[in-house]
Amino acid sequence: xxxxxxxxxxxxxxxxxxxxxxxxxxxxxxxxxxxxxxxxxxxxxxxxxxxxxxxxxxxxxxxxxxxxxxxxxxxxxxxxxxxxxxxxxxxxxxxxxxxxxxxxxxxxxxxxxxxxxxxxxxxxxxxxxxxxxxxxxxxxxxxxxxxxxxxxxxxxxxxxxxxxxxxxxxxxxxxxxxxxxxxxxxxxxxxxxxxxxxxxxxxxxxxxxxxxxxxxxxxxxxxxxxxxxxxxxxxxxxxxxxxxxxxxxx
Amino acid sequence: xxxxxxxxxxxxxxxxxxxxxxxxxxxxxxxxxxxxxxxxxxxxxxxxxxxxxxxxxxxxxxxxxxxxxxxxxxxxxxxxxxxxxxxxxxxxxxxxxxxxxxxxxxxxxxxxxxxxxxxxxxxxxxxxxxxxxxxxxxxxxxxxxxxxxxxxxxxxxxxxxxxxxxxxxxxxxxxxxxxxxxxxxxxxxxxxxxxxxxxxxxxxxxxxxxxxxxxxxxxxxxxxxxxxxxxxxxxxxxxxxxxxxxxxxxxxxxxxxxxxxxxxxxxxxxxxxxxxxxxxxxxxxxxxxxxxxxxxxxxxxxxxxxxxxxxxxxxxxxxxxxxxxxxxxxxxxxxxxxxxxxxxxxxxxxxxxxxxxxxxxxxxxxxxxxxxxxxxxxxxxxxxxxxxxxxxxxxxxxxxxxxxxxxxxxxxxxxxxxxxxxxxxxxxxxxxxxxxxxxxxxxxxxxxxxxxxxxxxxxxxxxxxxxxxxxxxxxxxxxxxxxxxxxxxx
Numbered sequence: 001x002x003x004x005x006x007x008x009x010x011x012x013x014x015x016x017x018x019x020x021x022x023x024x025x026x027x028x029x030x031x032x033x034x035x036x037x038x039x040x041x042x043x044x045x046x047x048x049x050x051x052x053x054x055x056x057x058x059x060x061x062x063x064x065x066x067x068x069x070x071x072x073x074x075x076x077x078x079x080x081x082x083x084x085x086x087x088x089x090x091x092x093x094x095x096x097x098x099x100x101x102x103x104x105x106x107x108x109x110x111x112x113x114x115x116x117x118x119x120x121x122x123x124x125x126x127x128x129x130x131x132x133x134x135x136x137x138x139x140x141x142x143x144x145x146x147x148x149x150x151x152x153x154x155x156x157x158x159x160x161x162x163x164x165x166x167x168x169x170x171x172x173x174x175x176x177x178x179x180x181x182x183x184x185x186x187x188x189x190x191x192x193x194x195x196x197x198x199x200x201x202x203x204x205x206x207x208x209x210x211x212x213x214x215x216x217x218x219x220x221x222x223x224x225x226x227x228x229x230x231x232x233x234x235x236x237x238x239x240x241x242x243x244x245x246x247x248x249x250x
Numbered sequence: 251x252x253x254x255x256x257x258x259x260x261x262x263x264x265x266x267x268x269x270x271x272x273x274x275x276x277x278x279x280x281x282x283x284x285x286x287x288x289x290x291x292x293x294x295x296x297x298x299x300x301x302x303x304x305x306x307x308x309x310x311x312x313x314x315x316x317x318x319x320x321x322x323x324x325x326x327x328x329x330x331x332x333x334x335x336x337x338x339x340x341x342x343x344x345x346x347x348x349x350x351x352x353x354x355x356x357x358x359x360x361x362x363x364x365x366x367x368x369x370x371x372x373x374x375x376x377x378x379x380x381x382x383x384x385x386x387x388x389x390x391x392x393x394x395x396x397x398x399x400x401x402x403x404x405x406x407x408x409x410x411x412x413x414x415x416x417x418x419x420x421x422x423x424x425x426x427x428x429x430x431x432x433x434x435x436x437x438x439x440x441x442x443x444x445x446x447x448x449x450x451x452x453x454x455x456x457x458x459x460x461x462x463x464x465x466x467x468x469x470x471x472x473x474x475x476x477x478x479x480x481x482x483x484x485x486x487x488x489x490x491x492x493x494x495x496x497x498x499x500x501x502x503x504x505x506x507x508x509x510x511x512x513x514x515x516x517x518x519x520x521x522x523x524x525x526x527x528x529x530x531x532x533x534x535x536x537x538x539x540x541x542x543x544x545x546x547x548x549x550x551x552x553x554x555x556x557x558x559x560x561x562x563x564x565x566x567x568x569x570x571x572x573x574x575x576x577x578x579x580x581x582x583x584x585x586x587x588x589x590x591x592x593x594x595x596x597x598x599x600x601x602x603x604x605x606x607x608x609x610x611x612x613x614x615x616x617x618x619x620x621x622x623x624x625x626x627x628x629x630x631x632x633x634x635x636x637x638x639x640x641x642x643x644x645x646x647x648x649x650x651x652x653x654x655x656x657x658x659x660x661x662x663x664x665x666x667x668x669x670x671x672x673x674x675x676x677x678x679x680x681x682x683x684x685x686x687x688x689x690x691x692x693x694x695x696x697x698x699x700x701x702x703x704x705x706x707x708x709x710x711x712x713x714x715x716x717x718x719x720x721x722x723x724x725x726x727x728x729x730x731x732x733x734x735x736x737x738x739x740x
Contacts, residue, residue, distance in 0.1 A: 051691070072691060073698060073700075105696070
C-alpha cells in the first residue's frame, strides 16, 4: 500500500501541504481532484523525491517503509513512477537509449539481471504499438520536438516498460486532444493490475471517463477535504469546487 | 550509436574517482642535465645522431627562443615556468636505437599493458584477419620505445616510425616538410619544441594509398621534472587517406609538468587526414596541485586542391590546456574540420579552439565545439575563422556550445572572424546551458543515479562530436568523460 500520513510540506517558507492523509491500495485507482494551487503537483513531486520541497512533518510509506529518506532513484527502483505533467527534454540522448538505461538501472538496483537487447526491443515494440508511438520517435532525442500528445504517450510507454508498483499521473490529460486522451487512457488501463495502484491527479472529470477511478479525493489548501466513489467526480463536474472548498473552510 | 548506449554500464563499471593512469614506472632513466642551453640542444641532437642540418635547425630555434616571451593573451593563469629547472631529455636506459619488441625492457611492456595499449601485434589466426587492428608507436618520455606493424605497413608503402628514425631513413621527406606547417618562429612553445623536440611519430602515405589500418601514437610522460616535447609529422601524398589517433597519460605528481608538442600535417592534392586525440594527461588534484601544462601547437596544411584535414579531440586532462588545432586551407576546394569536446573539472583551465584560415577558392570548414565545465574550472573556446582576399566563396559553419555543471565554473566563447572577400559566408552559432535540476530529477525518477544521469546528459550533449571518433576511441572517450565528471554532481 502507498500511504501518506499527516504530510506537511513547505516551499520557500510557504506551506503547501497541511497534514495530508491518503491511502492507495494495490489494484486501486485513486483520483485526486482539486482547484489550482491546492498542492496536487507538490504531492506527486514529494512522493517521487524532488528536492526543493521541505517536509516539515509526516510520512510517505510504501508497504510500510518510509520513502522520504530515499533518493529519487531508490524510490523509482522500489516501484514509484511519476508521469510528469511537463516531460523534460534530453537533447542528444536517443529515446531508446534512455528507455534502456532506465529499465536496466532499476533492474540492477533490484539485483535483477539486465534485459537482453532483443527482449528489451520486443517489450518496447509492444508498448509502442499500443500507444501508437511511431518507431521513428524512439530514435529521436527524448522529448525534443515532441508534440504535447507525443510527450504524454512517451510517459505512459515508460511506465509500461518500468512496471511500477504505483503510478502517479500528474495531469496527464493536460494538453491532450480527445484522440490522444483515449490512447493514453487505454495505455493506462492496460496496466491496471491487482498488484498495481494509481494516483491520478487531474483538474477534470473528462479523464475519469476513460480511466475509471475506484476512489475520488478532493483536495484543497493542502489537504484532502472529501473522499467518495466515482460519482463524486461527476458531482464535482456539475457543481464546481466552490461548495466543497467552502464546506471545508466552515 | 551503440557506444552511447553503453554509457551507463561504463559509468557503473568505474569505481575509482581517481586518475586511473597515475602510476609511476620504476625504470632507470638516462637524462640530460637540468636546464636549457646550446649545449643541451647539441646533447639531444647527438643522442639521436642527427645530421648537421638538423642540429643547426635546432640551434637556430633555440637562439630565436631566448629572444621570445611567453604568450599572455589566453585566459589561463600559472606561475612563471622555470625553464632551467627542467630536464629536456629523459630516456629509459637501453632504448637507444630502433629495436624489436623482444629487446624492449619488460617493465615498459608492462606499463603499456597496464595502460591498455597493445604493443604485441595480434596474430592472424587461421587466416582470419582481425578487423580492428591499430598500429601503435609508443613514446615514453623522450623516446619511442616500440612501433608495431611497421613491416606490414611497409608492404603498402606506408612509412610509420619514430621521427628520430625517419631522420635517418627518409631524410629527404623530413627535410622537406619539417617546420613547413609550423615554422620554427611560429610561437614561443613551438619554437622551444623546435629546439629540443625529442621524439614523436612520422607518417608518410604514398600517392593513392589508403592506409590499411589506423595509426596511433601513445604518449606517456613518466619521469619527474621532465618536459615532453614531441614532434609529429604526417604527410599524406596525392589521393591518399590516413586516420591517426593520439593518446596521452602521465603519472600523478605534485609538480607541474610541461608538455609542449608540435604536430604538423600536410595533405596534398585529394588527400585526406583524419587526426583524433584523446588527451588524458594528469589534471592535478582537486586543489589544483600538480598536473600537466599542455601547451601544444597543432596545425594542418591542405596544401593542394581538394585536400581535407579533420581534427577531432576529446580533452579531459591537463592542469592547463592551451591548444588550437588549425587548418590552413591553401588548396582550392580544400576542407577543414574541427570537432572538439573539452571537459574541465576541479581547478583545470582550458583555453582551446581552432583556426580555419581560408586561402584558396571554394574552401569550406566546419567547427563543432562542445565545452563542459564542472567544479571550479574555467573553459574557454577561442577560434579564428578568416578568409583571404583570394578565398572566394569560402564557407564556414561554427557551432560552439557550452555546458555548465554546478555554480563555480566558467565557460567563455571568444570567436574571431575576419573576411577579406565579400563572397565569404561564415555562420556562427553559440549556446551556453546548464544541466537543469529538471533534467536530473527526471532521469533520477526513472532510476538513474545522479552521476549516471549527468553522464547520460553530457553524452547527449557531445554526441555530434563522439560520432566523429573511430569506434574504439569513442568508447574510451565516453569512459573518460564519465571519470572526468565524477564528483561534479551533488
